[in-house]
Amino acid sequence: MIYFNRTRHIEMFGAIFLSILNMDNAGEEISMCNKAVTQQVSIHLVRLRDIELIHKLKYQAFLPLYEKYHDDETSPATESMDKILDQLKQEDAEYYVIRLDGSEVGGIRIYKIENGVYRVGPIFIIPEFQNKGIASNVFEKIFEIYPEVVTWQLDSILQEVGNCHMYEKLGFRATGNEKKVNDVMTLIEYEKAV
Secondary structure, three states, X not given: OOOOOHHHHHHHHHHHHHHXXXXXXXXXXXXXXXXXXXXXEEEEEOOHHHHHHHHHHHHHHHHHHHHXXXXXXXXXXXXXXXXXXXXXXXXXXXXXXXXXOOEEEEEEEEEEEEOOEEEEEEEEEOHHHOOOOHHHHHHHHHHHHOOOOOEEEEEEEOOOHHHHHHHHHXXXXXXXXXXXXXXXXXXXEEEEEO
16 A cells, blocks of 8 residues: 655655756756745856846946936946956956846846955846845855855945845845945945855
8 A cells, every 4th residue: 555645745846846946057047946036036147248238237227326326436337338348258257147037137246356255246136126035045046156155245335224234134244344435325345254
């Protein structure tokens, strides 16, 4: 006689389902799910042919902040395609496009400062998809992709309390290093020890 253990089968098929979600497609696509995000979030390594897409997404994501702070010298919204091309060609750096259910919604750039120390600069989500847990989801996967990292670094705008709160929830701590960009905007440095 064969007994059917419903709980055991649900756990087994759930584990298989999660394994399928976390498979990567030849190292180019990494998918994940999170309780805060009911849709599927994935990240894809950027190729040189994606430069216009990255430029467009950065502009859309950072334009509201640029209009708020007028940070002409530091805003990614004002970056040229040549600067993005230089970033894509940089050694020890990788750019990813962030997708939600297959639609491009943002990006993240990771680069190595020295052995064990990596920097995020920047992560960006276009406005209509912000505050949905996507960035937190992406960070969790990035932490898995780079197990060699001992210390993560990034900058945030001090006046953007929501962003600072998100980084702190992810384990980042303010280093005390701040840079006043103009009368209304200050960049604050964060680190996360792993």
